[in-house]
Amino acid sequence: MEEVLNLFEAISPIFMWVILLGLVIFVGFISSVLSFHWKEYSVDAFKSNRMFRGYLFVSGVLLLVMIVALILTQS
Amino acid sequence: MIRMDEGEKVLMEIRRHWYVLITESAIVGTFGIFPFFALLSAVAFDLPERMVYLVLFFSVGWLLVMWSIFFIIWTNYYLDVWIVTNRRVIDIEQFSLFSREVSEFRLDRVQDITIEVKGLLATLLKFGDLYLQTAGMSREFKIAKIPNPYEAKDFIMDQVDKALKEKSSPNGVN
Numbered sequence: 001m002e003e004v005l006n007l008f009e010a011i012s013p014i015f016m017w018v019i020l021l022g023l024v025i026f027v028g029f030i031s032s033v034l035s036f037h038w039k040e041y042s043v044d045a046f047k048s049n050r051m052f053r054g055y056l057f058v059s060g061v062l063l064l065v066m067i068v069a070l071i072l073t074q075s
Numbered sequence: 076m077i078r079m080d081e082g083e084k085v086l087m088e089i090r091r092h093w094y095v096l097i098t099e100s101a102i103v104g105t106f107g108i109f110p111f112f113a114l115l116s117a118v119a120f121d122l123p124e125r126m127v128y129l130v131l132f133f134s135v136g137w138l139l140v141m142w143s144i145f146f147i148i149w150t151n152y153y154l155d156v157w158i159v160t161n162r163r164v165i166d167i168e169q170f171s172l173f174s175r176e177v178s179e180f181r182l183d184r185v186q187d188i189t190i191e192v193k194g195l196l197a198t199l200l201k202f203g204d205l206y207l208q209t210a211g212m213s214r215e216f217k218i219a220k221i222p223n224p225y226e227a228k229d230f231i232m233d234q235v236d237k238a239l240k241e242k243s244s245p246n247g248v249n
Contacts, residue, residue, distance in 0.1 A: 005122070008129050016132065023136055030143045033172060034150055041154050041167065041175070043077050043085060051153070055146045062139040069132040073125055 013074050020066055027059050077158065077165065087230055089157040092202035092222045096152045100145050107141040110134030147172060157218050159231060162238070164207070166216050178216065182238035184209040188231060190224045207231070 035052060042048035079085070110133075117130040155169035164185075168176040185207060192203035203224035207216040221227055 005126065008126055011129065019136060023139055027139065027143065030147070034146065037150055037154060037172060040076065041169070043088065043156075043158055045076060051149075055142075058142055059139060062135050062142065065135045066132055066139070069128045069135065073128040073132065 013070075016070055016073070020063075020070060023066070024063065027063065031056060031059070077167075079160065080162065083160050083162050085158055085160050086234065087159040087227075089159065089205075089218060089221050089227055091152065091155065091218070091220045092200065094196070094200055094202060095220050096149070099152065100148045103141050103145045103148065107138060107145070110138045157221075159234060161234065164216075164231070166218070178214075180207075180209045180216070182231075182235050183242045184211070185231070185235045186210050188228045190228050192224065 034055065038048040038052050113130050113134050114127075117127045122130070151169050151171060154167065154175070156167050158165040158167070161182075163179050163181050165177065165179040168178075170176070187208050189206040189208075190203055191206070192198055197203055197220075200222075201224075202220045202222050204217060204219045205221055205224050205227055209216070
């Protein structure tokens with residue numbers, strides 16, 4: 001247990017910001033791919049917009065929680 | 076966006092049964108539970124506040140990846156569809172992102188429809204495969220594991236009858 005704690009302790013803040021940046025890029029990429037699919041191939045534009053916005057909303061909330069957790073870690 | 080002809084209306088969209096979505100996303104769901112265990116453990120072991128926030132950071136990051144994978148699975152599930160209009164059936168097979176096949180056939184070309192319900196689970200949950208044979212085509216169209224296949228078959232047959240009547244009537248448009 002202590003080894004795990006030491007490992008966590010050793011993680012530098014810059015590394016965590018890099019992880020966050022990587023995830024933002026990942027979500028951005030997935031969003032653009034999914035947006036293309038929903039726009040090109042769905043039948044009902046209203047429904048597909050709603051679903052895609054749902055994905056963006058949840059992803060946004062999770063990213064926000066990550067940012068808050070990261071700031072609190074460094075405070 | 077799938078283009079409809081003038082006067083063409085979407086009457087029904089047939090997607091695979093929710094059971095398919097559940098089985099395809101079961102692994103993601105299982106992995107999605109891990110962050111909650113990690114967070115509970117962090118609190119239960121009374122870790123320092125900074126550690127708890129670190130665990131929260133990584134847990135939410137993990138959850139974000141799982142959520143994105145689930146949404147890709149959902150997109151593949153949702154866009155794999157049979158669209159029945161008052162003129163034709165459009166069969167869209169979404170294999171994965173950037174891999175799809177679109178076929179369509181006019182309702183008046185439909186010759187026979189076969190339903191296959193195999194197994195206890197399929198019978199209990201009311202899903203099955205629907206095969207559709209059209210005139211002049213060696214290929215058989217299939218949509219696997221659709222909910223209420225008997226109702227779907229009856230609905231398509233009704234539309235086929237209507238299309239044939241319209242075709243044979245003197246003022247028929249088709």
